[in-house]
Amino acid sequence: xxxxxxxxxxxxxxxxxxxxxxxxxALSELLTQFGHHVSSASDGVRGRALIxxxxxxxxxxxxxxxxxxxxxxxxxxxxxxxxSRTRLIALTGWGPETREQALAAGFDAQLTKPLELDELESxxxxx
Numbered sequence: 001x002x003x004x005x006x007x008x009x010x011x012x013x014x015x016x017x018x019x020x021x022x023x024x025x026a027l028s029e030l031l032t033q034f035g036h037h038v039s040s041a042s043d044g045v046r047g048r049a050l051i052x053x054x055x056x057x058x059x060x061x062x063x064x065x066x067x068x069x070x071x072x073x074x075x076x077x078x079x080x081x082x083x084s085r086t087r088l089i090a091l092t093g094w095g096p097e098t099r100e101q102a103l104a105a106g107f108d109a110q111l112t113k114p115l116e117l118d119e120l121e122s123x124x125x126x127x
Contacts, residue, residue, distance in 0.1 A: 012057040012124060016040040017047030019065050044068025051077050056086055058124060063092040071105040078106035089123055
């Protein structure tokens with residue numbers, strides 16, 4: 001019987017756009033501990049600029065942001081061909097009723113806060 005080596009997860013470039021400082025910092029630290037490269041912004045305008053500049057593998061975006069909502073951010077990002085490979089994941093405390101609107105705006109998936117680690121990990125590894 002062959003012993004398989006553990007699969008090393010791919011290190012991702014991740015942008016977090018979250019206006020709650022504690023949530024943004026905690027999620028950034030967690031993802032950094034997992035070995036990912038993380039940048040973050042606290043509002044929609046800065047978040048959009050960061051995503052357009054960095055072109056990350058994944059962007060975790062709160063829906064209720066100041067300056068530019070998560071919905072607006074996703075719509076803007078999806079209009080730029082260079083960011084077509086970025087996986088946009090909506091973060092919300094509003095619940096699953098926002099999923100349809102998030103997908104229509106250009107998100108690939110939605111997570112409801114508080115985040116479940118298994119669900120987050122599953123979305124990060126999906127391609």
